Amino acid sequence: MSRIRAAVIGGGRNGEHQVSLASAAAVAAALDPDRYQAVRLTIAPDGTWRDGAGAPIGLHAAVSVLQSCDVALPIVHGPHGEDGTLAALLELAGVPYIGSGVRPGALAMDKWVTKLIASALGIATAPGRLFTARTAAGCAWTGPVVVKPVAAGSSLGVCLVRDAESLPAALAEALRHDDRVLVEEVVTGREVDIAVLDGFVTPALEVVADGFFDYEAKYSGSTVFRVPAPIDPAACKALEDAALALYDALGCRGVARVDFFVTEAGPVLNEVNTMPGFTEHSQVPRMFAAAGWGYPELLDRLIRDTLA
CATH class of the missing domain: 3.30.1490.20 (ATP-grasp fold, A domain)
Incomplete structure (x- = not known):
């Protein structure tokens, strides 16, 4: 049986370039080599597409590579990637891809629009x-x-x-x-995340940072992640319901991470991530691990669902 050619796209033309490179490298390394042939592509900070060896190949050649693959994994965070840009390219090229489509990517990346949608659903925001x-x-x-x-x-x-x-x-x-x-x-509360995959909701994860959870705190290794988060069942149910409502309203597909503050008055939405960090130690794989899903198993499920 021939292996599935899976294009793994990393990098991106934004400030999350290095984070995305780490996510894409972890994803490519975790794909079962007996089932998948990982085809690496990178978008440089200036927007140039590069092949797996780092050589510049340009957009036209990159599209040809993508069209030679069975599925694409666009592991690019932030603007010009997660915001629906890459999804649009893959749609036009006719390449199946994991993750959310153009509309949910664009809506979720726009924090103001996300707040408006959450408010319409009765979900509190700051x-x-x-x-x-x-x-x-x-x-x-x-x-x-x-x-x-x-x-x-x-x-x-x-x-x-x-x-x-x-x-x-x-x-x-x-x-x-x-x-x-x-x-x-400023919202006073505990920072708690939940991941959603279609109708499945992971155990909640609490972010315990020493001070403000900024870029340095996210990637310095100083932050503690507690999963399952030690919160009472009623609060957990409220988070799950809110996360599912947002996932459905935005039209998300694949995995999305929904970030909340848990306050005395209930959950307050922070943001929705349609392509969150995806190294094995990132929040989403940690939450799926707590649900009994291994990292390779999660990737396999995303690919199988896309090809189905």
């Missing part, structure tokens, strides 16, 4: 306002806030602002990553 480069000067200090780009990941450009003097610099930093920014009230 009170906040949307600003652009033109309107940011009118952002008045109202107390501690979180400033974040509307469409970015890995906490890039996200700042916890505790005093009025720091607000202009935080806005400028967020605008470096996107042309729209969110300024949200």
Whole structure:
């Protein structure tokens, strides 16, 4: 029986390039070599497509490689990848791919739109306002806030602002990553994530960081992940229901990670990730492991579902 040719795409033209390279390398290494032939492709920071040896091949040749494969695994986080861009390319090229399609990728990457959809579903979000480069000067200090780009990941450009003097610099930093920014009230609660795969919901995972869960905390190894999260059954059920409702409303496919704050008043949505970190030690594989799914088994399920 011939092996399945699986194109594993990593990198990307955004600030999550290195994170994506790590995810893609882990995915390619975990594919069962008896069943799969991993075909590596990388998108360089300047947007150039490269083959498995790192040689530049250009978009036209990359599409030819993709079309020679049975399935694609677009393991690219953030803008120009997770936001539906790669899904659109693969759709046009006629290549089956794991993960969410164009619309859910674009909707989930836009944190402002995600908040609007969550609110329509009755799911709480942090009170906040949307600003652009033109309107940011009118952002008045109202107390501690979180400033974040509307469409970015890995906490890039996200700042916890505790005093009025720091607000202009935080806005400028967020605008470096996107042309729209969110300024949200600080939510006091435990950071808890849930992963959804079609109708299956994983055990919840609690993020225990020493301070603000920023880019450094995410990838320095200093953060502790507790899975299953030690929360009571009622709170867990509320998280599961909210995660499933968002997954369905956005139209997600494959795996999505939904991040919440668990507060005394109930769950508060933080964001939805349609292509979350995917090394074996990332949050999503940890949650599936707690449910009894091995890392290779999870990848195999994603591919089988796509080809079916």
